[in-house]
Amino acid sequence: GEIEHRSHDRRMALGRLGEMVAGGLAGLVEQVEPAGQEQALQAGSVGFQTKMKYGAQVDVFRKIPGLENAQFARLGGIHRNTFLNSPTLLDAQMRLKSKPNIRFAGQVTGVEGYVESAAMGLLAGRMAAAEILGRDLPPVPPTTAMGALVTHITGGAVAKTFQPMNVNFGLFPPLEDARSGRRGRKDRYKGYTDRAKADWQAWLAQSPLDGL
Numbered sequence: 347g348e349i350e351h352r353s354h355d356r357r358m359a360l361g362r363l364g365e366m367v368a369g370g371l372a373g374l375v376e377q378v379e380p381a382g383q384e385q386a387l388q389a390g391s392v393g394f395q396t397k398m399k400y401g402a403q404v405d406v407f408r409k410i411p412g413l414e415n416a417q418f419a420r421l422g423g424i425h426r427n428t429f430l431n432s433p434t435l436l437d438a439q440m441r442l443k444s445k446p447n448i449r450f451a452g453q454v455t456g457v458e459g460y461v462e463s464a465a466m467g468l469l470a471g472r473m474a475a476a477e478i479l480g481r482d483l484p485p486v487p488p489t490t491a492m493g494a495l496v497t498h499i500t501g502g503a504v505a506k507t508f509q510p511m512n513v514n515f516g517l518f519p520p521l522e523d524a525r526s527g528r529r530g531r532k533d534r535y536k537g538y539t540d541r542a543k544a545d546w547q548a549w550l551a552q553s554p555l556d557g558l
Contacts, residue, residue, distance in 0.1 A: 396422040429510050432456045432499040438485065439477070440470050440500065449474055456499045458510040465492050472553075484552055487545040494518050518542070
């Protein structure tokens with residue numbers, strides 16, 4: 347869970363203003379008007395995903411100085427996002443195979459993360475615009491972040507074990523002549539990034555929607 351994860355990463359737990367920083371709650375409250383301070387305090391625990399039982403959470407939080415008598419409006423839990431089994435249900439244009447007049451976008455397609463969800467929304471919009479205008483939109487290169495994601499969710503993943511995925515270099519096609527192992531990781535990641543930038547610019551240049 348998020349609490350456990352933060353406890354193992356001091357930079358995450360202590361490197362920003364918020365509920366896990368010394369003085370963080372006070373600083374957070376000082377940024378809003380008095381009428382909104384209670385809401386700010388409640389919002390400070392939004393990121394507390396955990397598998398801990400409610401009683402155990404209360405016991406832990408009340409050990410924090412100043413929270414001995416605190417009342418908790420909502421305790422942590424694990425949220426699960428609703429998503430499609432996209433490799434089975436969607437085609438390469440993010441449309442329902444059974445009803446191609448319906449196209450899905452965003453988090454429900456089986457991507458994880460705000461940026462990834464927005465990216466799939468932008469791509470779906472671009473695909474829909476091309477279809478309405480009667481134009482062919484070239485497939486997004488799988489060597490790019492957006493292309494790797496859409497390829498993964500629309501057929502690259504195994505349908506039986508499909509789960510929402512953040513963008514990561516493991517989704518990209520392998521580089522030729524790249525050094526393997528940890529020692530070659532820095533150069534390998536740079537190679538992925540340089541190739542993605544070049545291929546993305548080339549794709550945008552040939553997109554029939556540019557300038558519209």
